Amino acid sequence: MSTTIADLKKGEQGIITDSSSKDIPLKLLEMGCLPGNKVKLLQLAPFSDPMYLNINDSYLAIRKETAALIIIEKTNE
Amino acid sequence: MSKQLNVALIGNPNTGKTSVFNALTGLNQKVGNYPGITVDKKQGVCRLSRGVKAHVLDLPGTYSLNASSLDENVVIELLLNKNDKDYPDVAVIVSDVENLKRNLLLFTQVKDLKIPTILVINMSDVMGRKGISLDIEVLEKQLHTKIALVSTRKNTGIKELKILIENYKSLPTQQCLDASTIDPVYFERLKIAFPNQDLYKLWLVITQDVNFGKITRQEPDVSKFKTKSFSELKRLQQKEAIKRYQFINNVLKEGQNIDRSKARDLRSKFDRVLTHKIWGYVIFFVILLTIFQAIYDWATIPMDLIDTTFAGLAEWIKNTFPNGGKVTDLFAEGIVSGIGGIVIFIPQIAFLFLFISILEESGYMSRVVFLMDRIMRRFGLSGKSLVPLISGTACAIPAVMATRNIENWKERLITILVTPFTTCSARLPVYLIIIALVIPEGYIFGLSYQALTLMLLYLIGFGMAVFSAYVLDRIMKTNRKTFFVVEMPNYKLPLLKNVLITVFEKTKTFVFEAGKIILAISIILWVLASYGPGQQFKNAESIVAKEYVYSSETELEDKVAAYRLEHSYIGIIGKTIEPVIKPLGYDWKIGIGLVASFAAREVFVGTLATIYSVGSANENESIDTIKTKMSNETYADGSKVFTFASGISLLLFYAFAMQCMSTLAIVKRETKSWKWPILQLIGMSTIAYICGLIAFQILK
Numbered sequence: 001m002s003t004t005i006a007d008l009k010k011g012e013q014g015i016i017t018d019s020s021s022k023d024i025p026l027k028l029l030e031m032g033c034l035p036g037n038k039v040k041l042l043q044l045a046p047f048s049d050p051m052y053l054n055i056n057d058s059y060l061a062i063r064k065e066t067a068a069l070i071i072i073e074k075t076n077e
Numbered sequence: 078m079s080k081q082l083n084v085a086l087i088g089n090p091n092t093g094k095t096s097v098f099n100a101l102t103g104l105n106q107k108v109g110n111y112p113g114i115t116v117d118k119k120q121g122v123c124r125l126s127r128g129v130k131a132h133v134l135d136l137p138g139t140y141s142l143n144a145s146s147l148d149e150n151v152v153i154e155l156l157l158n159k160n161d162k163d164y165p166d167v168a169v170i171v172s173d174v175e176n177l178k179r180n181l182l183l184f185t186q187v188k189d190l191k192i193p194t195i196l197v198i199n200m201s202d203v204m205g206r207k208g209i210s211l212d213i214e215v216l217e218k219q220l221h222t223k224i225a226l227v228s229t230r231k232n233t234g235i236k237e238l239k240i241l242i243e244n245y246k247s248l249p250t251q252q253c254l255d256a257s258t259i260d261p262v263y264f265e266r267l268k269i270a271f272p273n274q275d276l277y278k279l280w281l282v283i284t285q286d287v288n289f290g291k292i293t294r295q296e297p298d299v300s301k302f303k304t305k306s307f308s309e310l311k312r313l314q315q316k317e318a319i320k321r322y323q324f325i326n327n328v329l330k331e332g333q334n335i336d337r338s339k340a341r342d343l344r345s346k347f348d349r350v351l352t353h354k355i356w357g358y359v360i361f362f363v364i365l366l367t368i369f370q371a372i373y374d375w376a377t378i379p380m381d382l383i384d385t386t387f388a389g390l391a392e393w394i395k396n397t398f399p400n401g402g403k404v405t406d407l408f409a410e411g412i413v414s415g416i417g418g419i420v421i422f423i424p425q426i427a428f429l430f431l432f433i434s435i436l437e438e439s440g441y442m443s444r445v446v447f448l449m450d451r452i453m454r455r456f457g458l459s460g461k462s463l464v465p466l467i468s469g470t471a472c473a474i475p476a477v478m479a480t481r482n483i484e485n486w487k488e489r490l491i492t493i494l495v496t497p498f499t500t501c502s503a504r505l506p507v508y509l510i511i512i513a514l515v516i517p518e519g520y521i522f523g524l525s526y527q528a529l530t531l532m533l534l535y536l537i538g539f540g541m542a543v544f545s546a547y548v549l550d551r552i553m554k555t556n557r558k559t560f561f562v563v564e565m566p567n568y569k570l571p572l573l574k575n576v577l578i579t580v581f582e583k584t585k586t587f588v589f590e591a592g593k594i595i596l597a598i599s600i601i602l603w604v605l606a607s608y609g610p611g612q613q614f615k616n617a618e619s620i621v622a623k624e625y626v627y628s629s630e631t632e633l634e635d636k637v638a639a640y641r642l643e644h645s646y647i648g649i650i651g652k653t654i655e656p657v658i659k660p661l662g663y664d665w666k667i668g669i670g671l672v673a674s675f676a677a678r679e680v681f682v683g684t685l686a687t688i689y690s691v692g693s694a695n696e697n698e699s700i701d702t703i704k705t706k707m708s709n710e711t712y713a714d715g716s717k718v719f720t721f722a723s724g725i726s727l728l729l730f731y732a733f734a735m736q737c738m739s740t741l742a743i744v745k746r747e748t749k750s751w752k753w754p755i756l757q758l759i760g761m762s763t764i765a766y767i768c769g770l771i772a773f774q775i776l777k
Contacts, residue, residue, distance in 0.1 A: 020315065022308045025560040029318050030141040032179055042345070043352050049451050050460070052352065052565060056322075058179050059344070059565040061447045063454075066560065 003074055005051065005067035008041040014072035015039070016055075021069040028066070032056025039072060082131040083163060084123070084242055087152060087187060088171035089180050090138035091440070091566035093199045095119075096229035096575055097171050098135040101239070104578075106135075118151075120163075125243045134163055140179075142186040142281055143314060146484045153285055156190055157278060167245035169238070171197045174204055174211075175567065177333065181220075181325045182318070185253040188221065189277045193248040195223050195241050202228040208339030216332035221251040230572065254324055256280055259317050263305065284310055347568050351444050361445055365467065368432045376424040383424070387417030406607060407600070415599030418677050419592040422472060425502050427584050429471040433464065433479070434579040438571035446563050456543045457550020459483055459561060462492040466542060469499035470535070473740040475587060477747055485560065491549045493747060494757055497740050498542035498733065500535045503678040507731050508534055510682055513704055515724025530728075538732050541764070599676050602647065606673075609645035617641045647672060661730065661766070662723030662773040664712065674736045681731075722776035726769040734765035 008014060016037050019029060033039075033055050042059070043052035049064040086101075088094040098106070102121030119135040136155065137148035144150035155161055156168075168187050172180030177198065188194050196216075204210065217224050223241050227234035256277040257264035267279050305313070350356050391409040398405045436442045442464065450460030458466075461483045468476035476496045483489040500508075508531060516527050613620065617640045625636055642648050651669035658668050666685065673684040685707065710718040735741070741754040748754070 020312065022311060025145065025562060026143055026311065026314055027140055027145050027560075028562050029315050030143070030182055031562065031564070032322065034315070034319050034322060043348060043447075045352070045448055045451055046354050047451050050447055050561065050563075052348075052447055056178070058176065059567075061443070061450075061561075061563045061565055063450070063561045066562075 002071045005039060005041070005053065005070045005072055006064050008039075008072075008074070010041055010044055012074060013038060013040045014074045016070060016072050018071040019069075024066060024069050028062065031058045031060060033070060039070075082125075082129065082242070082245070083166045084131045084133045085155065085163070085165035085168050086133060086135045086171060087168055087183065088138060089140050089173070089176070089183060091564060092138075092171045092173040092176070092180060093229055094138060094171040095135060096572055097169075097197060097199060097227060098133060099574055099578055100229050100232070100235045101133055123239070125239050129243060131242055134165070139183065141183055143284060146482070148481065153281065156187065156192065157282060157285075165192060167193045167195060167242060167248070169195045169197055169242065171199055174198050174200050174209055175207060178322075178325055178329060181328070182321050184220070185321050185324065189252045189254055189256065191250045191252065191275065193245045193250060195225060195238070195245070195248065196220065197225045197227050197238060199227050199229060201226045201234065202231045208336035210334045210336075212332045216328065219328040219332060220253065221249040223248060252277070254320055256317075259313055259320065263313075284314060344567055348444070351441065352447060357444070357448050361448065364436075368429070368467070371428045371432065376428050379424040380421055383417065383421050387413060387420065391417075403607070407603065410607075411600045411603035412596070415596045415603075416592075418599060418680070419588060419596065422502070423584055423588065425471045426475055426587050427580050429468055429475065430580045430583040431576065433468065434576045435571050438569065438575060440566040440568045443563050443565050447565065450561065456546040457488065457491050458546050459485060459488040459492075460563070462488065465492050465496050466499055466539070469496045469501060469542075472501050472503070473497040473499070473737065474743050475583060477740065477743050478586075480747070487553060490748065490753065491546050491553070493744055494549060494753065495542040495546045497735055497737065497757070497761065498538050498545065500538040500732070501678075503737070504731055506679040507681045508728065510704060510707070511719075511724050511727055514708055514719050515721050534728060534732055537729075541733060602673055602676050602680075605647040605650070606642060606645050609641070609648065611644070613644040614641060617644065642669070660773070661769040662720070662726050662777070664718055667718075667727070671736070675738050677739070678731065678736055722773050725776055726773035729772050730765045730769040732765070733761055733768055735761035
């Protein structure tokens with residue numbers, strides 16, 4: 001299993017490596033959810049869903065099911 | 078007059094696009110509708126120098142030219158159709174200095190349609206605070222455009238923007254990205270198939286139809302040209318986004334410098350509290366309580382004033398034109414009280430939209446959506462359904478209108494269908510009088526039974542909304558995957574001007590859209606109540622005078638009015654439906670009240686007052702008089718009409734029944750079909766009937 005955004009813990013960061021799943025809404029891609037871009041988990045709602053992220057300098061919230069489709073590589077500060 | 082200059086304002090949500098629009102046009106704006114769809118069309122007039130005027134269109138906020146909602150689709154349809162009378166001579170892209178990278182994606186897309194384009198960089202006042210510096214000259218050169226640095230908060234840059242708009246002809250129209258680099262082979266074939274068309278435009282048309290269903294458009298017709306599957310096209314769109322970001326990143330590397338050490342971060346401080354797992358909910362709850370307080374308490378002051386004014390006006394008409402006969406009555410009782418019935422809602426609606434627009438402008442609403450999404454999703458709703466459901470406690474009409482920003486059609490439809498279950502303000506007068514009638518006074522733990530009942534009714538309404546959403550979610554099938562992407566904008570102090578304009582526009586929409594229908598129904602009801610077939614209606618006066626012993630003139634008049642109503646068309650309707658409502662514990666008089674409630678629920682009280690001969694000037698009577706009359710009302714055998722059983726049954730009926738023509742009309746408008754409002758009417762009324770029946774039969 002590869003690491004996805006859904007595996008991030010609060011405050012952790014990563015680099016997106018693959019966002020080509022066809023179930024990722026286009027809108028998310030256009031907001032910068034593309035390979036090579038940085039992602040950071042800022043806040044979690046109860047039950048860890050939705051997730052409040054900073055992707056490519058955009059602040060947005062997505063559901064965990066969507067986050068689990070975006071493959072990343074965790075980075076340390 | 079020479080041809081007017083068309084300007085289209087385009088931009089991401091939360092960039093202050095509307096502030097720029099307000100700064101350009103002031104109050105010279107109007108909100109209409111795009112034909113056939115229910116997206117608000119905001120347009121205004123802007124004076125440029127030397128008496129030149131521009132027609133400014135404020136297009137719905139969108140992140141790109143690939144639409145995922147009806148609102149966004151408007152933007153694309155306009156930009157693709159050169160024959161549209163609103164097709165812009167110049168496009169003004171509004172961006173936010175802090176999100177320039179993401180905002181520029183849309184800019185490059187519009188630019189590639191070869192429309193003269195100006196870039197507005199808004200909120201320039203925060204640049205220093207955020208450590209951002211821009212090299213405008215480099216940016217203008219690289220993006221092939223002219224840039225206006227604007228701060229709507231500090232009111233700077235608008236003059237410069239107007240000059241740029243006026244000189245739009247000198248704007249370069251080079252493209253930012255050569256679309257054919259996305260897939261050279263595919264685009265080569267497109268070029269051969271449609272030699273006279275712009276390539277990027279073709280590409281947008283193709284992807285648009287795939288994503289958004291077929292939309293009738295004159296040209297070009299690309300339906301025959303299908304060589305790529307859905308997922309292949311999506312992969313190309315992803316590739317396009319990547320290419321655009323490459324271009325943007327290169328531009329910004331030279332033209333923008335961000336020194337993060339200088340940035341002061343308010344966002345994380347606020348978020349730590351406002352999206353906290355406990356405090357976030359506590360704060361939201363307190364805000365909700367304040368809104369309720371405003372709608373119920375503060376709004377009553379202007380509402381009472383409106384009520385007295387209109388009652389007084391009706392009275393004045395009657396006294397001034399005593400010989401007008403039916404015409405006077407039509408004006409006094411039909412039209413004036415009909416208009417009064419609309420105007421009375423203005424304070425509540427204005428308060429509601431005041432709060433909603435403050436919450437939205439400040440950026441807080443997105444945090445609420447974030448906090449509530451998980452809970453709402455369990456019932457087939459979205460975090461975004463919360464605003465409509467809360468708004469529904471004032472009035473279902475603006476609430477249904479507020480569902481528009483839910484992208485997912487199924488979630489939106491369910492929200493629309495269940496919102497009328499929430500206790501709207503029109504139910505309140507009905508609840509108050511029946512509770513006063515059948516619920517005993519007394520206290521438990523320091524809380525009065527009556528207040529507890531009222532609270533319970535609110536909870537029942539909300540509970541039924543959530544429960545039916547859950548059921549609908551199970552029943553309805555959907556082939557579209559739900560998706561949820563919410564931008565979390567920066568916290569901002571709301572601009573007073575924007576808030577006031579929103580309140581004014583929304584209130585105006587309510588008055589004119591819903592008002593038309595309410596007025597029409599009021600007049601129909603008045604006619605039904607003022608005319609009747611046969612001699613009994615015509616000779617009411619002499620019949621009553623003969624049959625009853627009366628002590629005063631007023632008493633006689635009251636009796637005559639009641640007798641007339643009984644034999645009017647509406648009275649006949651009431652008697653006809655009596656067998657149906659008998660098992661719920663209602664007599665034909667309550668039946669008339671139920672029928673009349675279709676204009677607006679609160680009409681129930683007034684109608685009953687008239688039927689129970691409280692007097693023709695019932696609007697001015699205190700609630701106690703009506704209450705006394707109602708509690709004395711008995712059947713032929715001497716048993717009381719309003720008992721605990723029939724009262725509870727009536728409360729439940731009002732809690733669940735769809736009794737509002739205006740809501741049905743707005744649902745029809747928002748869903749573009751009669752199917753949903755009719756289903757809603759049948760479904761809700763069935764639930765109401767069954768609950769009323771069970772309650773009465775058990776408690777009897």
